[in-house]
Amino acid sequence: MEKTSEKFNIDYQKLPRRDLLCIDVKSFFASVEAVRRNLHPMDAYIIVISDFKRPGAVVLAASPKVKKEFGITTGSRKFQIPDNKKIILTEPSMGVYLKKNLEICNIFRRYVSEEDLWIYSIDEAFLDVSSTRSLFGTPREIAKKIQKDIYDELGLVTAVGIGDNPLLAKLALDNEAKKQPCQTAYWSYENVPETIWKIPSLTDMWGISKGYEKKLHNLGIGSVYSLAHTDPKILKRSLGILGLQLFYHSWGVDYSRLSERIPSKNKSFGKGQILMKDYFSKEDILIIIAEMAEEIAARLRKHNYFCRGVSLHIGFSKDCQESGFRKDYHLPNPTQDNKEIIHYFNYLFLENWKKQPVRQVYLSCTKVAPGKAIQTNLFDNGINEEKEKSIDSVVDIIRQKYGKAAVFKAHSLEEGSTFLERSGHIGGHKGGTE
DNA sequence: TCTGGGGTCCTAGGACCC
DNA sequence: TCTGGGGTCCTAGGACCC
Numbered sequence: 001m002e003k004t005s006e007k008f009n010i011d012y013q014k015l016p017r018r019d020l021l022c023i024d025v026k027s028f029f030a031s032v033e034a035v036r037r038n039l040h041p042m043d044a045y046i047i048v049i050s051d052f053k054r055p056g057a058v059v060l061a062a063s064p065k066v067k068k069e070f071g072i073t074t075g076s077r078k079f080q081i082p083d084n085k086k087i088i089l090t091e092p093s094m095g096v097y098l099k100k101n102l103e104i105c106n107i108f109r110r111y112v113s114e115e116d117l118w119i120y121s122i123d124e125a126f127l128d129v130s131s132t133r134s135l136f137g138t139p140r141e142i143a144k145k146i147q148k149d150i151y152d153e154l155g156l157v158t159a160v161g162i163g164d165n166p167l168l169a170k171l172a173l174d175n176e177a178k179k180q181p182c183q184t185a186y187w188s189y190e191n192v193p194e195t196i197w198k199i200p201s202l203t204d205m206w207g208i209s210k211g212y213e214k215k216l217h218n219l220g221i222g223s224v225y226s227l228a229h230t231d232p233k234i235l236k237r238s239l240g241i242l243g244l245q246l247f248y249h250s251w252g253v254d255y256s257r258l259s260e261r262i263p264s265k266n267k268s269f270g271k272g273q274i275l276m277k278d279y280f281s282k283e284d285i286l287i288i289i290a291e292m293a294e295e296i297a298a299r300l301r302k303h304n305y306f307c308r309g310v311s312l313h314i315g316f317s318k319d320c321q322e323s324g325f326r327k328d329y330h331l332p333n334p335t336q337d338n339k340e341i342i343h344y345f346n347y348l349f350l351e352n353w354k355k356q357p358v359r360q361v362y363l364s365c366t367k368v369a370p371g372k373a374i375q376t377n378l379f380d381n382g383i384n385e386e387k388e389k390s391i392d393s394v395v396d397i398i399r400q401k402y403g404k405a406a407v408f409k410a411h412s413l414e415e416g417s418t419f420l421e422r423s424g425h426i427g428g429h430k431g432g433t434e
Numbered sequence: 435t436c437t438g439g440g441g442t443c444c445t446a447g448g449a450c451c452c
Numbered sequence: 453t454c455t456g457g458g459g460t461c462c463t464a465g466g467a468c469c470c
Contacts, residue, residue, distance in 0.1 A: 077436080121469080360437080441468100450462105
C-alpha cells in the first residue's frame with residue numbers, strides 16, 4: 001500500500017492517532033416519536049413533517065422502515081409521501097427532542113470529560129475516548145456500552161463510527177456503521193484504500209456537495225480515489241485551501257483535536273422564514289422583519305450577548321427575475337437593544353428593496369460576543385434608554401415563563417403577521433407538548 | 435402541490451492606513 | 453515625479469453542514 005503521494009508526503013506515523021467516536025441517533029426525531037408511542041424505532045413507520053398544512057413542507061425525519069419501503073428521506077416533500085395507512089405522520093416536538101438530547105449527552109458524560117465531548121448537532125456528537133480507555137475498555141467496547149445505555153434507558157438506537165481522528169470517525173459512521181447490523185465501524189489510517197477510496201460517490205464524502213462535485217468534475221475528478229491521486233497543487237490553484245483540505249481528507253488526514261476546539265470567531269444568531277404567500281406591501285414586510293428582529297434580540301439578551309453586525313437576506317417571489325439580495329451592515333457600537341436592531345434591519349431593507357414581491361426573509365445578527373460594556377448614546381440622557389431596556393427584559397421574562405405568545409405587540413395582530421403562528425416554535429420548528 | 439430553519443466557513447475585491 | 457507593498461477591515465457571494 002502506498003503511504004505517500006509524490007508531491008505531499010503523508011506519513012501516517014507522524015499524524016495524531018486518537019480514539020474517536022462519532023455517534024448519531026438513528027432517525028432521531030422519528031425515533032423519539034416512536035418511543036413516545038411505545039413502538040420500537042426500528043419497526044415504526046413514522047414521518048416527522050415540518051408542517052401539516054403546506055404541501056411543500058419538508059420531512060425532518062423518517063423511520064428506517066419508511067426510508068426502506070417508501071423511499072422517503074429527510075428533505076423529501078410532503079406531497080411525495082404516499083397515502084398509506086401504515087405511516088404515522090406527525091409534526092415535530094422540538095422541546096421533547098431537546099430534552100432527549102440532554103439525556104443522551106449526560107450518558108456520554110459518563111465516559112468522557114467535557115473537553116472530550118463535542119456536541120455537533122441535536123443528534124450527533126464526537127467523543128474522544130483516548131484517555132478513558134483504561135477505565136472503560138477499547139473504543140469498540142466503549143461504543144457498545146454507550147449504545148446499550150442509550151437503548152436501555154431511552155429506547156433509542158444509535159450508530160457509532162470509530163476512527164483515528166474525528167474525520168475518520170465521521171466517515172466511518174456515515175459510510176459504513178449505519179449499514180452494519182451492529183451499527184458500528186472502525187476506520188483507521190491503514191485501511192484508507194479499502195474505505196475512503198471506495199466511497200462510491202464524491203458527494204458521500206463529508207464536505208463535498210453539488211457545488212464541489214461539479215468543480216471537481218471539471219478538473220476531471222470523478223471519485224474519491226481520483227481526488228486522492230490528483231496533484232494537490234492543482235487543487236489548491238483551482239479550489240483554494242478548501243481544495244487542499246479535500247485532498248487531505250481523501251487521505252483521512254485531520255489534525256483537529258476535540259480538547260483544542262477553538263470557538264468560532266464569527267458567531268451569529270439568525271432567523272429566517274419562507275412566507276406562505278408573496279408579500280408586496282412595505283408595511284407588512286416591515287412587521288415581519290420587526291418580529292423576527294425582536295426574537296433575535298431577545299436571544300442576545302438571554303445569553304447576555306451583543307452583536308456588532310446585522311445581515312438581511314431577502315428572497316423574492318419566483319415570479320420575479322431577480323432572486324433577492326443580501327446586505328450586511330457593520331454597527332458603530334455593539335448592541336442587544338430591540339429598537340436599535342430593528343432600526344438597522346429596517347434601514348437595510350428600505351435602502352435595497354425596490355418593490356419586488358418578497359417570499360423569503362432571513363435576518364442575522366452577526367459578530368456576536370458576550371459583553372457588559374453598555375455604550376451610552378451621547379445625546380441621550382440615559383433615562384429613555386434604561387426604560388426601553390427594562391421593558392424589553394420584562395417581555396423576555398414573561399415569554400420565557402409563559403411562552404412567546406403571552407406577550408406580543410399590537411402589530412402582530414395585523415393580517416400579514418406570522419408571529420402568533422410561530423410563537424410555539426423552538427429552533428424554527430414546532431415546539432410540541434409533552 | 436413550490437419553497438424548513440439555523441448555522442459556519444472561505445474568497446474576491448474595494449477602501450483605507452502606514 | 454512616479455510607483456509601492458503590507459495589513460486590516462468590510463461587504464457580497466457562494467459553499468457546506470445538520
